[in-house]
Amino acid sequence: GDQVKQSPSALSLQEGTNSALRCNFSIATTTVQWFLQNPRGSLMNLFYLVPGTKENGRLKSTFNSKESYSTLHIRDAQLEDSGTYFCAAEEDNYQLIWGSGTKLIIKP
Amino acid sequence: GALVYQYPRRTICKSGTSMRMECQAVGFQATSVAWYRQSPQKTFELIALSTVNSAIKYEQNFTQEKFPISHPNLSFSSMTVLNAYLEDRGLYLCGARGGQGILRLYFGEGSRLIVV
Structure with missing residues:
Protein backbone atom coordinates (compact mmCIF):
# COMPACT_ATOMS: atom_id res chain seq x y z
CA GLY A 1 0.00 0.00 0.00
CA ASP A 2 0.92 3.65 0.10
CA GLN A 3 3.10 3.81 3.16
CA VAL A 4 4.39 7.18 2.02
CA LYS A 5 1.78 9.16 0.17
CA GLN A 6 3.12 12.16 -1.66
CA SER A 7 0.98 14.95 -3.06
CA PRO A 8 0.39 16.43 -5.47
CA SER A 9 1.75 14.06 -8.10
CA ALA A 10 2.32 16.95 -10.49
CA LEU A 11 2.34 20.69 -10.18
CA SER A 12 2.85 23.59 -12.54
CA LEU A 13 3.84 26.94 -11.06
CA GLN A 14 4.47 30.37 -12.41
CA GLU A 15 7.94 31.68 -11.73
CA GLY A 16 8.00 33.74 -8.55
CA THR A 17 5.08 32.02 -6.84
CA ASN A 18 5.04 29.84 -3.73
CA SER A 19 3.89 26.29 -3.17
CA ALA A 20 3.93 23.39 -0.75
CA LEU A 21 4.46 19.69 -1.29
CA ARG A 22 3.38 17.13 1.25
CA CYS A 23 4.10 13.58 2.36
CA ASN A 24 1.83 11.62 4.66
CA PHE A 25 3.20 8.55 6.39
CA SER A 26 1.38 5.43 7.50
CA ILE A 27 4.57 3.90 8.89
CA ALA A 28 6.46 4.81 12.01
CA THR A 29 9.46 6.86 11.07
CA THR A 30 11.83 9.08 12.98
CA THR A 31 13.54 10.74 10.03
CA VAL A 32 12.47 12.09 6.65
CA GLN A 33 14.55 13.10 3.67
CA THR A 53 11.75 22.46 10.71
CA LYS A 54 14.73 23.30 8.55
CA GLU A 55 15.23 26.11 6.11
CA ASN A 56 17.67 26.50 3.26
CA GLY A 57 17.34 29.55 1.04
CA ARG A 58 13.93 29.52 -0.60
CA GLN A 78 12.64 29.69 -10.02
CA LEU A 79 13.09 27.81 -13.28
CA GLU A 80 15.90 25.74 -11.79
CA ASP A 81 13.47 24.37 -9.17
CA SER A 82 11.87 22.22 -11.90
CA GLY A 83 12.20 18.48 -11.48
CA THR A 84 10.72 15.67 -9.44
CA TYR A 85 10.69 16.00 -5.65
CA PHE A 86 10.81 12.84 -3.56
CA CYS A 87 10.36 12.37 0.13
CA ALA A 88 11.64 9.23 1.85
CA ALA A 89 11.05 7.85 5.33
CA GLU A 90 13.57 5.57 6.96
CA GLU A 91 11.59 2.63 8.26
CA ASP A 92 14.35 0.30 9.27
CA ASN A 93 18.05 0.82 9.14
CA TYR A 94 18.65 2.06 5.58
CA GLN A 95 15.34 0.70 4.37
CA LEU A 96 13.89 3.87 2.90
CA ILE A 97 10.28 4.03 1.91
CA TRP A 98 10.00 6.54 -0.91
CA GLY A 99 7.08 8.62 -2.01
CA SER A 100 6.06 8.41 -5.64
CA GLY A 101 7.29 11.92 -6.35
CA THR A 102 5.88 15.31 -7.27
CA LYS A 103 6.76 16.44 -10.76
CA LEU A 104 7.18 20.21 -10.61
CA ILE A 105 7.27 22.43 -13.66
CA ILE A 106 8.11 26.10 -13.27
CA LYS A 107 6.88 28.30 -16.08
CA PRO A 108 8.51 31.62 -16.96
CA GLY B 1 30.72 19.77 4.80
CA ALA B 2 29.87 16.16 4.13
CA LEU B 3 29.43 15.07 0.52
CA VAL B 4 29.13 11.87 -1.44
CA TYR B 5 30.47 11.67 -4.99
CA GLN B 6 29.44 8.99 -7.39
CA TYR B 7 31.02 8.17 -10.72
CA PRO B 8 30.58 7.57 -13.49
CA ARG B 9 27.45 9.64 -13.74
CA ARG B 10 26.24 7.74 -16.77
CA THR B 11 27.30 4.59 -18.57
CA ILE B 12 26.00 2.98 -21.73
CA CYS B 13 26.97 -0.66 -21.88
CA LYS B 14 26.23 -3.51 -24.21
CA SER B 15 23.94 -6.23 -23.01
CA GLY B 16 25.94 -8.92 -21.19
CA THR B 17 28.83 -6.68 -20.22
CA SER B 18 29.57 -5.27 -16.77
CA MET B 19 29.64 -1.84 -15.25
CA ARG B 20 31.48 -0.71 -12.13
CA MET B 21 30.41 2.33 -10.18
CA GLU B 22 32.19 4.10 -7.36
CA CYS B 23 31.13 6.05 -4.32
CA GLN B 24 33.41 8.45 -2.48
CA ALA B 25 32.57 10.02 0.89
CA VAL B 26 34.16 13.40 1.54
CA GLY B 27 34.16 15.19 4.86
CA PHE B 28 33.12 12.22 6.97
CA GLN B 29 33.91 8.59 7.53
CA ALA B 30 31.43 6.33 5.80
CA THR B 31 31.13 3.44 8.20
CA SER B 32 28.04 2.26 6.35
CA VAL B 33 27.23 2.47 2.67
CA ALA B 34 23.89 1.46 1.20
CA TRP B 35 23.32 0.97 -2.53
CA TYR B 36 19.92 1.62 -4.04
CA ARG B 37 18.43 1.46 -7.50
CA GLN B 38 15.78 3.67 -9.03
CA SER B 39 14.07 1.79 -11.83
CA PRO B 40 12.98 3.42 -15.12
CA GLN B 41 9.50 3.48 -13.52
CA LYS B 42 11.02 5.72 -10.82
CA THR B 43 10.56 3.29 -7.92
CA PHE B 44 13.44 2.83 -5.50
CA GLU B 45 14.87 -0.40 -4.04
CA LEU B 46 17.57 -1.11 -1.51
CA ILE B 47 20.15 -3.43 -3.04
CA ALA B 48 22.57 -4.01 -0.19
CA LEU B 49 24.07 -2.55 2.92
CA SER B 50 27.80 -2.59 3.54
CA THR B 51 29.19 -1.81 6.98
CA VAL B 52 32.92 -1.76 7.61
CA ASN B 53 34.05 -4.87 9.49
CA SER B 54 30.75 -6.65 8.81
CA ALA B 55 29.48 -8.89 6.06
CA ILE B 56 27.60 -7.16 3.24
CA LYS B 57 23.87 -7.71 3.55
CA TYR B 58 21.93 -8.10 0.31
CA GLU B 59 18.21 -7.57 0.02
CA GLN B 60 15.90 -10.11 -1.53
CA ASN B 61 16.23 -10.19 -5.34
CA PHE B 62 19.82 -8.96 -5.22
CA THR B 63 22.90 -11.17 -4.90
CA GLN B 64 26.61 -10.79 -4.46
CA GLU B 65 27.12 -12.83 -7.61
CA LYS B 66 25.30 -10.18 -9.64
CA PHE B 67 26.15 -7.02 -7.67
CA PRO B 68 29.52 -7.52 -5.98
CA ILE B 69 30.37 -4.71 -3.59
CA SER B 70 33.69 -3.60 -2.17
CA HIS B 71 34.01 -1.32 0.86
CA PRO B 72 37.73 -1.32 1.58
CA ASN B 73 37.93 1.82 3.72
CA LEU B 74 35.89 4.55 5.37
CA SER B 75 35.77 6.79 2.33
CA PHE B 76 35.18 4.50 -0.61
CA SER B 77 32.81 1.85 -1.87
CA SER B 78 32.24 0.34 -5.28
CA MET B 79 29.60 -1.87 -6.79
CA THR B 80 29.65 -3.72 -10.08
CA VAL B 81 26.65 -4.79 -12.13
CA LEU B 82 27.78 -8.01 -13.76
CA ASN B 83 26.33 -9.21 -17.05
CA ALA B 84 23.99 -6.28 -17.31
CA TYR B 85 20.73 -6.74 -19.15
CA LEU B 86 17.76 -4.50 -19.83
CA GLU B 87 16.19 -5.19 -16.43
CA ASP B 88 19.30 -3.76 -14.76
CA ARG B 89 18.73 -0.33 -16.24
CA GLY B 90 18.24 2.51 -13.83
CA LEU B 91 19.87 5.03 -11.55
CA TYR B 92 22.13 3.48 -8.93
CA LEU B 93 22.44 5.50 -5.76
CA CYS B 94 24.96 5.31 -3.00
CA GLY B 95 23.92 6.48 0.47
CA ALA B 96 26.60 6.77 3.13
CA ARG B 97 26.35 7.25 6.85
CA GLY B 98 29.09 8.05 9.32
CA GLY B 99 29.58 6.53 12.73
CA GLN B 100 29.67 8.22 16.12
CA GLY B 101 26.06 9.28 16.13
CA ILE B 102 25.98 10.85 12.68
CA LEU B 103 22.50 9.88 11.63
CA ARG B 104 22.17 11.55 8.29
CA LEU B 105 22.32 9.38 5.20
CA TYR B 106 24.17 11.35 2.52
CA PHE B 107 23.41 10.45 -1.06
CA GLY B 108 25.44 10.81 -4.22
CA GLU B 109 23.82 12.08 -7.39
CA GLY B 110 23.64 8.59 -8.82
CA SER B 111 25.21 6.53 -11.59
CA ARG B 112 22.86 5.90 -14.47
CA LEU B 113 23.14 2.59 -16.28
CA ILE B 114 21.80 2.34 -19.81
CA VAL B 115 21.94 -1.11 -21.41
CA VAL B 116 21.75 -1.44 -25.18
Missing part, protein backbone atom coordinates in the same frame (compact mmCIF):
# COMPACT_ATOMS: atom_id res chain seq x y z
CA TRP A 34 13.63 15.27 0.71
CA PHE A 35 15.34 15.04 -2.66
CA LEU A 36 15.12 16.78 -5.99
CA GLN A 37 15.72 14.76 -9.10
CA ASN A 38 16.53 17.29 -11.79
CA PRO A 39 15.40 16.91 -15.41
CA ARG A 40 18.77 15.30 -16.26
CA GLY A 41 18.09 12.59 -13.67
CA SER A 42 20.62 13.50 -10.99
CA LEU A 43 19.45 13.25 -7.41
CA MET A 44 20.13 16.11 -5.04
CA ASN A 45 19.86 15.99 -1.27
CA LEU A 46 17.61 18.77 -0.01
CA PHE A 47 16.81 18.04 3.62
CA TYR A 48 17.37 15.42 6.25
CA LEU A 49 14.87 15.93 9.07
CA VAL A 50 14.19 14.70 12.52
CA PRO A 51 10.94 16.18 13.90
CA GLY A 52 11.10 19.91 13.43
CA LEU A 59 13.14 26.05 0.69
CA LYS A 60 11.68 25.19 4.06
CA SER A 61 10.72 21.75 5.29
CA THR A 62 8.85 20.54 8.33
CA PHE A 63 8.49 17.05 9.74
CA ASN A 64 5.68 16.50 12.21
CA SER A 65 6.15 12.98 13.60
CA LYS A 66 3.07 13.11 15.85
CA GLU A 67 0.77 13.74 12.91
CA SER A 68 2.91 11.71 10.52
CA TYR A 69 3.51 14.18 7.74
CA SER A 70 6.19 16.31 6.22
CA THR A 71 5.94 19.37 4.00
CA LEU A 72 8.33 21.11 1.66
CA HIS A 73 7.64 24.78 0.96
CA ILE A 74 9.09 26.48 -2.08
CA ARG A 75 9.15 30.25 -1.98
CA ASP A 76 9.62 32.45 -5.05
CA ALA A 77 9.89 29.49 -7.40
Whole structure:
Protein backbone atom coordinates (compact mmCIF):
# COMPACT_ATOMS: atom_id res chain seq x y z
CA GLY A 1 0.00 0.00 0.00
CA ASP A 2 0.92 3.65 0.10
CA GLN A 3 3.10 3.81 3.16
CA VAL A 4 4.39 7.18 2.02
CA LYS A 5 1.78 9.16 0.17
CA GLN A 6 3.12 12.16 -1.66
CA SER A 7 0.98 14.95 -3.06
CA PRO A 8 0.39 16.43 -5.47
CA SER A 9 1.75 14.06 -8.10
CA ALA A 10 2.32 16.95 -10.49
CA LEU A 11 2.34 20.69 -10.18
CA SER A 12 2.85 23.59 -12.54
CA LEU A 13 3.84 26.94 -11.06
CA GLN A 14 4.47 30.37 -12.41
CA GLU A 15 7.94 31.68 -11.73
CA GLY A 16 8.00 33.74 -8.55
CA THR A 17 5.08 32.02 -6.84
CA ASN A 18 5.04 29.84 -3.73
CA SER A 19 3.89 26.29 -3.17
CA ALA A 20 3.93 23.39 -0.75
CA LEU A 21 4.46 19.69 -1.29
CA ARG A 22 3.38 17.13 1.25
CA CYS A 23 4.10 13.58 2.36
CA ASN A 24 1.83 11.62 4.66
CA PHE A 25 3.20 8.55 6.39
CA SER A 26 1.38 5.43 7.50
CA ILE A 27 4.57 3.90 8.89
CA ALA A 28 6.46 4.81 12.01
CA THR A 29 9.46 6.86 11.07
CA THR A 30 11.83 9.08 12.98
CA THR A 31 13.54 10.74 10.03
CA VAL A 32 12.47 12.09 6.65
CA GLN A 33 14.55 13.10 3.67
CA TRP A 34 13.63 15.27 0.71
CA PHE A 35 15.34 15.04 -2.66
CA LEU A 36 15.12 16.78 -5.99
CA GLN A 37 15.72 14.76 -9.10
CA ASN A 38 16.53 17.29 -11.79
CA PRO A 39 15.40 16.91 -15.41
CA ARG A 40 18.77 15.30 -16.26
CA GLY A 41 18.09 12.59 -13.67
CA SER A 42 20.62 13.50 -10.99
CA LEU A 43 19.45 13.25 -7.41
CA MET A 44 20.13 16.11 -5.04
CA ASN A 45 19.86 15.99 -1.27
CA LEU A 46 17.61 18.77 -0.01
CA PHE A 47 16.81 18.04 3.62
CA TYR A 48 17.37 15.42 6.25
CA LEU A 49 14.87 15.93 9.07
CA VAL A 50 14.19 14.70 12.52
CA PRO A 51 10.94 16.18 13.90
CA GLY A 52 11.10 19.91 13.43
CA THR A 53 11.75 22.46 10.71
CA LYS A 54 14.73 23.30 8.55
CA GLU A 55 15.23 26.11 6.11
CA ASN A 56 17.67 26.50 3.26
CA GLY A 57 17.34 29.55 1.04
CA ARG A 58 13.93 29.52 -0.60
CA LEU A 59 13.14 26.05 0.69
CA LYS A 60 11.68 25.19 4.06
CA SER A 61 10.72 21.75 5.29
CA THR A 62 8.85 20.54 8.33
CA PHE A 63 8.49 17.05 9.74
CA ASN A 64 5.68 16.50 12.21
CA SER A 65 6.15 12.98 13.60
CA LYS A 66 3.07 13.11 15.85
CA GLU A 67 0.77 13.74 12.91
CA SER A 68 2.91 11.71 10.52
CA TYR A 69 3.51 14.18 7.74
CA SER A 70 6.19 16.31 6.22
CA THR A 71 5.94 19.37 4.00
CA LEU A 72 8.33 21.11 1.66
CA HIS A 73 7.64 24.78 0.96
CA ILE A 74 9.09 26.48 -2.08
CA ARG A 75 9.15 30.25 -1.98
CA ASP A 76 9.62 32.45 -5.05
CA ALA A 77 9.89 29.49 -7.40
CA GLN A 78 12.64 29.69 -10.02
CA LEU A 79 13.09 27.81 -13.28
CA GLU A 80 15.90 25.74 -11.79
CA ASP A 81 13.47 24.37 -9.17
CA SER A 82 11.87 22.22 -11.90
CA GLY A 83 12.20 18.48 -11.48
CA THR A 84 10.72 15.67 -9.44
CA TYR A 85 10.69 16.00 -5.65
CA PHE A 86 10.81 12.84 -3.56
CA CYS A 87 10.36 12.37 0.13
CA ALA A 88 11.64 9.23 1.85
CA ALA A 89 11.05 7.85 5.33
CA GLU A 90 13.57 5.57 6.96
CA GLU A 91 11.59 2.63 8.26
CA ASP A 92 14.35 0.30 9.27
CA ASN A 93 18.05 0.82 9.14
CA TYR A 94 18.65 2.06 5.58
CA GLN A 95 15.34 0.70 4.37
CA LEU A 96 13.89 3.87 2.90
CA ILE A 97 10.28 4.03 1.91
CA TRP A 98 10.00 6.54 -0.91
CA GLY A 99 7.08 8.62 -2.01
CA SER A 100 6.06 8.41 -5.64
CA GLY A 101 7.29 11.92 -6.35
CA THR A 102 5.88 15.31 -7.27
CA LYS A 103 6.76 16.44 -10.76
CA LEU A 104 7.18 20.21 -10.61
CA ILE A 105 7.27 22.43 -13.66
CA ILE A 106 8.11 26.10 -13.27
CA LYS A 107 6.88 28.30 -16.08
CA PRO A 108 8.51 31.62 -16.96
CA GLY B 1 30.72 19.77 4.80
CA ALA B 2 29.87 16.16 4.13
CA LEU B 3 29.43 15.07 0.52
CA VAL B 4 29.13 11.87 -1.44
CA TYR B 5 30.47 11.67 -4.99
CA GLN B 6 29.44 8.99 -7.39
CA TYR B 7 31.02 8.17 -10.72
CA PRO B 8 30.58 7.57 -13.49
CA ARG B 9 27.45 9.64 -13.74
CA ARG B 10 26.24 7.74 -16.77
CA THR B 11 27.30 4.59 -18.57
CA ILE B 12 26.00 2.98 -21.73
CA CYS B 13 26.97 -0.66 -21.88
CA LYS B 14 26.23 -3.51 -24.21
CA SER B 15 23.94 -6.23 -23.01
CA GLY B 16 25.94 -8.92 -21.19
CA THR B 17 28.83 -6.68 -20.22
CA SER B 18 29.57 -5.27 -16.77
CA MET B 19 29.64 -1.84 -15.25
CA ARG B 20 31.48 -0.71 -12.13
CA MET B 21 30.41 2.33 -10.18
CA GLU B 22 32.19 4.10 -7.36
CA CYS B 23 31.13 6.05 -4.32
CA GLN B 24 33.41 8.45 -2.48
CA ALA B 25 32.57 10.02 0.89
CA VAL B 26 34.16 13.40 1.54
CA GLY B 27 34.16 15.19 4.86
CA PHE B 28 33.12 12.22 6.97
CA GLN B 29 33.91 8.59 7.53
CA ALA B 30 31.43 6.33 5.80
CA THR B 31 31.13 3.44 8.20
CA SER B 32 28.04 2.26 6.35
CA VAL B 33 27.23 2.47 2.67
CA ALA B 34 23.89 1.46 1.20
CA TRP B 35 23.32 0.97 -2.53
CA TYR B 36 19.92 1.62 -4.04
CA ARG B 37 18.43 1.46 -7.50
CA GLN B 38 15.78 3.67 -9.03
CA SER B 39 14.07 1.79 -11.83
CA PRO B 40 12.98 3.42 -15.12
CA GLN B 41 9.50 3.48 -13.52
CA LYS B 42 11.02 5.72 -10.82
CA THR B 43 10.56 3.29 -7.92
CA PHE B 44 13.44 2.83 -5.50
CA GLU B 45 14.87 -0.40 -4.04
CA LEU B 46 17.57 -1.11 -1.51
CA ILE B 47 20.15 -3.43 -3.04
CA ALA B 48 22.57 -4.01 -0.19
CA LEU B 49 24.07 -2.55 2.92
CA SER B 50 27.80 -2.59 3.54
CA THR B 51 29.19 -1.81 6.98
CA VAL B 52 32.92 -1.76 7.61
CA ASN B 53 34.05 -4.87 9.49
CA SER B 54 30.75 -6.65 8.81
CA ALA B 55 29.48 -8.89 6.06
CA ILE B 56 27.60 -7.16 3.24
CA LYS B 57 23.87 -7.71 3.55
CA TYR B 58 21.93 -8.10 0.31
CA GLU B 59 18.21 -7.57 0.02
CA GLN B 60 15.90 -10.11 -1.53
CA ASN B 61 16.23 -10.19 -5.34
CA PHE B 62 19.82 -8.96 -5.22
CA THR B 63 22.90 -11.17 -4.90
CA GLN B 64 26.61 -10.79 -4.46
CA GLU B 65 27.12 -12.83 -7.61
CA LYS B 66 25.30 -10.18 -9.64
CA PHE B 67 26.15 -7.02 -7.67
CA PRO B 68 29.52 -7.52 -5.98
CA ILE B 69 30.37 -4.71 -3.59
CA SER B 70 33.69 -3.60 -2.17
CA HIS B 71 34.01 -1.32 0.86
CA PRO B 72 37.73 -1.32 1.58
CA ASN B 73 37.93 1.82 3.72
CA LEU B 74 35.89 4.55 5.37
CA SER B 75 35.77 6.79 2.33
CA PHE B 76 35.18 4.50 -0.61
CA SER B 77 32.81 1.85 -1.87
CA SER B 78 32.24 0.34 -5.28
CA MET B 79 29.60 -1.87 -6.79
CA THR B 80 29.65 -3.72 -10.08
CA VAL B 81 26.65 -4.79 -12.13
CA LEU B 82 27.78 -8.01 -13.76
CA ASN B 83 26.33 -9.21 -17.05
CA ALA B 84 23.99 -6.28 -17.31
CA TYR B 85 20.73 -6.74 -19.15
CA LEU B 86 17.76 -4.50 -19.83
CA GLU B 87 16.19 -5.19 -16.43
CA ASP B 88 19.30 -3.76 -14.76
CA ARG B 89 18.73 -0.33 -16.24
CA GLY B 90 18.24 2.51 -13.83
CA LEU B 91 19.87 5.03 -11.55
CA TYR B 92 22.13 3.48 -8.93
CA LEU B 93 22.44 5.50 -5.76
CA CYS B 94 24.96 5.31 -3.00
CA GLY B 95 23.92 6.48 0.47
CA ALA B 96 26.60 6.77 3.13
CA ARG B 97 26.35 7.25 6.85
CA GLY B 98 29.09 8.05 9.32
CA GLY B 99 29.58 6.53 12.73
CA GLN B 100 29.67 8.22 16.12
CA GLY B 101 26.06 9.28 16.13
CA ILE B 102 25.98 10.85 12.68
CA LEU B 103 22.50 9.88 11.63
CA ARG B 104 22.17 11.55 8.29
CA LEU B 105 22.32 9.38 5.20
CA TYR B 106 24.17 11.35 2.52
CA PHE B 107 23.41 10.45 -1.06
CA GLY B 108 25.44 10.81 -4.22
CA GLU B 109 23.82 12.08 -7.39
CA GLY B 110 23.64 8.59 -8.82
CA SER B 111 25.21 6.53 -11.59
CA ARG B 112 22.86 5.90 -14.47
CA LEU B 113 23.14 2.59 -16.28
CA ILE B 114 21.80 2.34 -19.81
CA VAL B 115 21.94 -1.11 -21.41
CA VAL B 116 21.75 -1.44 -25.18
